Amino acid sequence: MGNKFEEVTVTTTKIHEGRVISLQVDDVRLPNGKQSKRELVKHPGAVAIIAITDDHRLLTVEQYRKALERSILEIPAGKIEKGEEPKDTALRELEEETGYTASNLHFIQRFATSPGFADEIIYMYVAQGLKKLATEQTLDEDEFVEVREITLREAEELIESEEIFDAKTAFAIQWWRLHQF
Amino acid sequence: MGNKFEEVTVTTTKIHEGRVISLQVDDVRLPNGKQSKRELVKHPGAVAIIAITDDHRLLTVEQYRKALERSILEIPAGKIEKGEEPKDTALRELEEETGYTASNLHFIQRFATSPGFADEIIYMYVAQGLKKLATEQTLDEDEFVEVREITLREAEELIESEEIFDAKTAFAIQWWRLHQF
Numbered sequence: 001m002g003n004k005f006e007e008v009t010v011t012t013t014k015i016h017e018g019r020v021i022s023l024q025v026d027d028v029r030l031p032n033g034k035q036s037k038r039e040l041v042k043h044p045g046a047v048a049i050i051a052i053t054d055d056h057r058l059l060t061v062e063q064y065r066k067a068l069e070r071s072i073l074e075i076p077a078g079k080i081e082k083g084e085e086p087k088d089t090a091l092r093e094l095e096e097e098t099g100y101t102a103s104n105l106h107f108i109q110r111f112a113t114s115p116g117f118a119d120e121i122i123y124m125y126v127a128q129g130l131k132k133l134a135t136e137q138t139l140d141e142d143e144f145v146e147v148r149e150i151t152l153r154e155a156e157e158l159i160e161s162e163e164i165f166d167a168k169t170a171f172a173i174q175w176w177r178l179h180q181f
Numbered sequence: 182m183g184n185k186f187e188e189v190t191v192t193t194t195k196i197h198e199g200r201v202i203s204l205q206v207d208d209v210r211l212p213n214g215k216q217s218k219r220e221l222v223k224h225p226g227a228v229a230i231i232a233i234t235d236d237h238r239l240l241t242v243e244q245y246r247k248a249l250e251r252s253i254l255e256i257p258a259g260k261i262e263k264g265e266e267p268k269d270t271a272l273r274e275l276e277e278e279t280g281y282t283a284s285n286l287h288f289i290q291r292f293a294t295s296p297g298f299a300d301e302i303i304y305m306y307v308a309q310g311l312k313k314l315a316t317e318q319t320l321d322e323d324e325f326v327e328v329r330e331i332t333l334r335e336a337e338e339l340i341e342s343e344e345i346f347d348a349k350t351a352f353a354i355q356w357w358r359l360h361q362f
Contacts, residue, residue: 002251002252003245003251003252004243004245004252004327005243005244005245005252005325005326005327006245006252007245007247015196015197015204016196016197016204016206016220018206018220019218019220020220020297020298021220021222021298023196023197023204023222025197025199026247028247030323030325031245031325032325034322034323036323037200038247038248039197039199039200039201039202040247040248041202041204041222041248041298041299043295043298046297062185062186063186064184064185064186064187064188064212065293065296065297066188066207066209066219066221067219067221067222067293067295067296067297067298067299067300068293068296068300070183070184071183071184071185071186071187072293072296074296109340109351110343110346111346111347111348111350111351112246112248112249112253112346112347112348113294113295113347113348114224114248114294114295114299114301114347114348115246115248115249115253115255115346115347116201116227116246116248117201117202117222117224117248118222118248118295118299119248119249120295122348141215142211142215142217144186144211144212144213145186146185146186159290162291165291165292165293165296166292166293166294166295166296167292167293167294167295167303167348167349167352168348169292170290170292170352171348171351171352171355174352174355174356174359175355177359178355178358178359
């Protein structure tokens with residue numbers, strides 16, 4: 001696999017350098033020699049955590065997503081800071097967003113969320129041995145989230161009602177069903 | 182749920198109007214009255230198809246993803262054209278990318294791929310009763326894809342080796358495991 005049908009960059013035009021993402025348009029040479037344009041969003045990457053309590057509940061956070069113009073329920077997640085190991089990001093985000101820490105944190109797999117236009121990769125972790133911290137949440141100043149602990153049955157109803165509505169959380173619910181404990 | 186922690190748009194600045202995506206930056210009023218910026222990618226939405234042959238193989242397509250600078254193996258997918266019903270997109274993309282048509286096509290669920298910065302929603306379908314068309318693939322002029330039919334066991338090895346590497350296909354493999362037929 002690797003580079004099959006490779007598209008070679010001819011020129012890169014930077015369009016926007018943002019706080020979270022940046023946008024560039026690449027002119028590329030296609031395998032047939034013709035040229036085309038690719039709009040590419042650059043993202044630092046993120047982690048997401050399937051955190052399951054001792055009494056078999058999944059930690060989720062409700063937050064407003066401006067891109068969707070509504071609130072949805074997601075598993076805890078967050079951007080990887082420069083130089084940060086994804087596993088450290090996972091523990092940090094779990095603690096900051098939910099007020100829980102974990103004695104067990106294991107990497108499951110990682111995936112690109114939108115490979116057609118973005119390089120964002122999410123590293124998925126499972127967290128167990130959860131314990132409430134004394135300090136509860138410590139959120140960014142523009143971050144507002146509310147924690148909810150849900151059963152697998154509730155999770156499946158929340159998918160049905162589309163209150164759970166994002167790819168990483170849909171993946172997480174399936175993962176939980178496949179690895180019930 | 183709905184609008185909890187709503188972020189009200191103060192101003193919208195359009196940055197780029199592209200062929201597939203566009204980018205805008207919204208100044209928003211947060212629940213605490215302060216302001217922040219949200220970088221928002223607009224995307225027309227897409228479909229993806231879990232297409233399973235009568236002999237229990239999943240149809241995948243190998244294609245180069247410029248955002249990742251490599252080729253990956255994905256389930257067939259494509260953008261929803263203006264005015265097109267997602268189910269029609271699903272049958273069209275299945276036929277164009279794989280050269281197969283389906284007598285059974287059912288909607289499973291839809292999800293946002295990257296709700297932190299994009300409004301892209303993927304509608305997931307399962308396709309069965311697959312029949313090869315006389316015409317094989319009919320691709321866009323800048324589209325190069327190669328079809329591979331894989332078993333569930335191969336799919337799981339391809340996840341391990343990260344040749345399968347995107348969220349919708351990771352979801353699809355789990356869905357297949359949960360609904361084996």
